[in-house]
Amino acid sequence: MQIGLIIVTFVIAVIGQLTSEKPNKRLIVITIVLLIVASGFQVFIVAEKDKDDIVRNQRLDNLVTGNDSLLARNQSLLIRYDSLSSQNQSLLMKNDSLLRKVTAYQDKLDEYSEDTKTIKEFYHVAQLDPYGKTVVTDGSIRLTTGISRIMEPTIENKDGTTYFKCDEESVGRYKETIEKFPRFPFSYYGMAICLLQKRNDKWRDYANQAVNIFKRTVEIEGHKDVHGQALAFLLRQLETYK
Numbered sequence: 001m002q003i004g005l006i007i008v009t010f011v012i013a014v015i016g017q018l019t020s021e022k023p024n025k026r027l028i029v030i031t032i033v034l035l036i037v038a039s040g041f042q043v044f045i046v047a048e049k050d051k052d053d054i055v056r057n058q059r060l061d062n063l064v065t066g067n068d069s070l071l072a073r074n075q076s077l078l079i080r081y082d083s084l085s086s087q088n089q090s091l092l093m094k095n096d097s098l099l100r101k102v103t104a105y106q107d108k109l110d111e112y113s114e115d116t117k118t119i120k121e122f123y124h125v126a127q128l129d130p131y132g133k134t135v136v137t138d139g140s141i142r143l144t145t146g147i148s149r150i151m152e153p154t155i156e157n158k159d160g161t162t163y164f165k166c167d168e169e170s171v172g173r174y175k176e177t178i179e180k181f182p183r184f185p186f187s188y189y190g191m192a193i194c195l196l197q198k199r200n201d202k203w204r205d206y207a208n209q210a211v212n213i214f215k216r217t218v219e220i221e222g223h224k225d226v227h228g229q230a231l232a233f234l235l236r237q238l239e240t241y242k
Helices: 002-019 025-126 146-154 168-180 185-197 203-217 225-240
Strands: 134-136 141-143 155-158 161-164
Touching: 025 203, 146 155, 146 168, 146 185, 161 185, 168 185, 185 203, 185 225, 203 225
Parallel strands: none
Antiparallel strands: 134 141, 155 161
């Protein structure tokens, strides 16, 4: 703006000298020279300004390009995040599935462990009849056991039916068997029968103990059938005399 005013001033000065009656040639030359210099400087300034504008615009273009690049990278990261999130969700689902399978296997192992424990603890008594004996070969031979030596006098068989005696001696033998052989169910069975006959409410305690053992012995392969029969009888009595 100031350079333009200077140039206009120089032009006016030259015109004034040229139109005067006695023009000062030296002043005219100096003014023209200054006019040329001022014009050149004006062109230089304009060129520099244009150059600055070009640089500024280039920087703006670079910033816009950089911003676009950042946006593109951010979009790429978002896509990768979504992909990783989906993969993580899939892994979590697979993990849950594996955990369920492991839990199921553990439950089965626990069942097998419980079954093994039952067999180990009750296999022997599952082979015994109410006398506490086990039949071998064709059924004609019975092996005497520590249980049978106590229990045998308490039981009598009439017309194929087994009866548990309830006299004082027999009750004492049932109690002795329970103390010495707590997993043998028929001693509890005998006590339950005798107390039920006397309307003694404690019969339920002995009946439930016998039932708990019979439920284990009937699950063992090769158990005596009488175990299942005794279990069914006690369950009926417990249901009848609630």
